[in-house]
Amino acid sequence: MKHLLKLMDLTEREIVEILNTADQLKYEKKNGIKHHILAGKTLGMIFEKSSTRTRVSFEVGMYDLGGTALFLSSRDLQIGRGEPVQDTARVLSRYLDGIMIRTFDQEEVESLARCGTIPIINGLTDYCHPCQVLADLMTIREHKGCIKGNKLCYIGDGNNMTNSLIVGGIKMGMSVSVACPKGYEPDAEIMRWASVNGEFTCTDNVLEAAKDADVLYTDVWASMGQEGEAAERKKIFAGYQINSDVMAVAHSDAMVLHCLPAHRGEEITDEIIEAHAAEIFDEAENRLHAQKAVLVKCLA
Ligand code: CP
Ligand code: NVA
Secondary structure: OOOEOOHHHOOHHHHHHHHHHHHHHHHHHHOOOOOOOOOOOEEEEEEOOOOOHHHHHHHHHHHHOOOEEEEEEOOOOHHHHOOOHHHHHHHHHHHOOEEEEEOOOHHHHHHHHHHOOOOEEEOOOOOOOHHHHHHHHHHHHHHHOOOOOOEEEEEOOOOHHHHHHHHHHHHOOOEEEEEOOOOOOOOHHHHHHHHHHOOEEEEOOHHHHHOOOOEEEEOOOOOOOOHHHHHHHHHHHOOOOEOHHHHHHOOOOOEEEEOOOOOEOOOEOHHHHHHOHHHHHHHHHHHHHHHHHHHHHHHO
16 A cells, blocks of 8 residues: 555455554554564654644654654645645655645645655545544444444534545445535535445435444534634534434444544534543544554555
8 A cells, every 4th residue: 555545545455454453553552562663764744734633643653663753734834835735745755754644635635646756644634534534443343343234324514524434434334324414415426436335325314314323423513624614504513413312213332433623512412422432532542553554554
């Protein structure tokens, strides 16, 4: 695997390999087993948006694997002043062994990969968030024992998380249902692909989507870059919330996941987050192990 640009590029087998490596690295970390797999390697981490989990998990992940990570804020880079991504890619390819980038436009990530000569890892775009979903799949497998055959229900905005969850879920043999207001559906092409390649539904009816779900998932109503729409979105998304009514129609042992950060009282109630904190914070922890597995696959 050269890059991780989006989950659509990965086969089921490649996803399973990443999850297996992540499980192994988690076990080894818990048992104090140290690695030098990436000794002498440097990862550049370009951030054009804020981050807690992605930044810290990649930075600690590189350190754990014997390498170094550089935090590169677009506020300080020339890219923030308009230096073309093609030039940036060619320059950084001469200094670094890999780039993790969080930005707006998916095309910027794809073009870094085309123009540079080093592995590019997508740390979130407006289109998708593949690293998060690898950690989510790892957490589902950990808690449920398997991924295949589970029903994953996503409630809320059809955003970057939804797009990656649909692709990852369908590739791994889950049935996927999405509930979102009309006009806020996930990417049309991804929905078409999902309908052809697996069991997929999209509705504006929350309880219909959540019926018999094994995994319930939600994310913020206004993503990074949509802050100006937050007030309007609060009205549109009212009701697209994981709460006790939704839990009542899901399977009694349904797990709840959230990529975080969460807006308690909006897309999820405080009560449900706390009741499912074990799963949600395992999910956050698993970002570290899943990221390390991706780094090993792309950089080692
Ligand atoms: N879930 C996630 O990507 O979190 P950060 O925005 O904190 O990186
Ligand atoms: N949809 C959210 C995910 C944050 C991890 C955003 O893009 O802001």
